[in-house]
Amino acid sequence: MIKLNRDAKPEILINNEHSWTSQLMDAITAFGDYSKIPNEKKEKLLVHYRHQEIKSVLFQSSLQKCAFCETKPGESGNIEVEHFAPKSIYPELAFKWENFLPACRKCNGSKDDHDTGNFPIVNPYDENPEDIFHYNDIKIAANDAHEEVGERTIRVCGLNSVRLMKPRADILVSLHSFSQALDEAIKDYEEAETDIKKQNRKRKIREALEAIEVLANPSEKFSGFCKAYLQKCTPYHEAKRLVGE
Ligand SMILES: [Zn+2]
Structure with missing residues (x-):
């Protein structure tokens, strides 16, 4: 994992973030819970975060690599737009630029719906992984000063798989x-x-x-x-x- 720098928020997100979020929040109110929105409707409401313009700016910022494991697309499935704080728990952050990370399918799947709000993991856009991790032979390990968040990140993303x-x-x-x-x-x-x-x-x-x-x-x-x-x-x-x- 290496330090990444966020690019400026894409135009499409600036123009639509508010209305896309409102539509999702309205559906949650109407159906009573995020999990109760029918899949087809949910997909229609969420599809925007995978817009090509968002993908291209986001993936460029990680030089087309997974933000967690540093593999390139094709090596561990396609690179995807990952929600750092999961949209199922934090739907209000479903279209927030600062909540997006480029992640490979393996890391995305391993992280799944992990609650980063209550159990934080390292976000390489906000923290420098070099301060948090070191390597022992072929394994990544957390430095003593950051043991809890570091070890949790390794476990949640499967960084020693x-x-x-x-x-x-x-x-x-x-x-x-x-x-x-x-x-x-x-x-x-x-x-x-x-x-x-x-x-x-x-x-x-x-x-x-x-x-x-x-x-x-x-x-x-x-x-x-x-x-x-x-x-x-x-x-x-x-x-x-x-x-x-
Ligand atoms: Zn990965």
């Missing part, structure tokens, strides 16, 4: 091998006898760094996991120091 640990394991193999290659390149550099050799070897280190840093680019899947790895990777920091000389 096999479907996420497997790709993290694959990436970890690549990162370990990158790190080993960097370590060897640094040794080669230190052993170089001439300035020309040193310059050539420094260029190789620079190229290796560029390759490894791509993985931590926010547009890449699991970039938070890669960034956390690099922050703790000694050869990476040594190489950065070396090319910065």
Whole structure:
């Protein structure tokens, strides 16, 4: 999970949020409860939040990734407009821009109707996940200072499910091998006898760094996991120091 920034509210929502919400609230009054609105009618009332204009602005803000697990569409079902506070419990927030998150079908399904109002979880638009989580090997874990909300988020969204640990394991193999290659390149550099050799070897280190840093680019899947790895990777920091000389 990485920090996301909300884009400006789409025009269609500015113009219609109030009337869409009123129609939904009127139906709840008429039928006595959100759960009692007939499905077909409910779908007609709710369909607007999946408007293409809303989707495109929202999905762009997460660089087309799931806000919770950082997978890309197609890897864990399509990306969907998720209500952070569930519309079944908080129907008044069904068309509120600040309540929307792009989420994959797996995270959306796992989170389901979890009551975020009474049992908060991390919203990456409002909090920086880097302050809350760290990684132990291929598992995400909560920092001590944020244990309750962090652990709950992991549980509610299924962030340590096999479907996420497997790709993290694959990436970890690549990162370990990158790190080993960097370590060897640094040794080669230190052993170089001439300035020309040193310059050539420094260029190789620079190229290796560029390759490894791509993985931590926010547009890449699991970039938070890669960034956390690099922050703790000694050869990476040594190489950065070396090319910065
Ligand atoms: Zn997800």
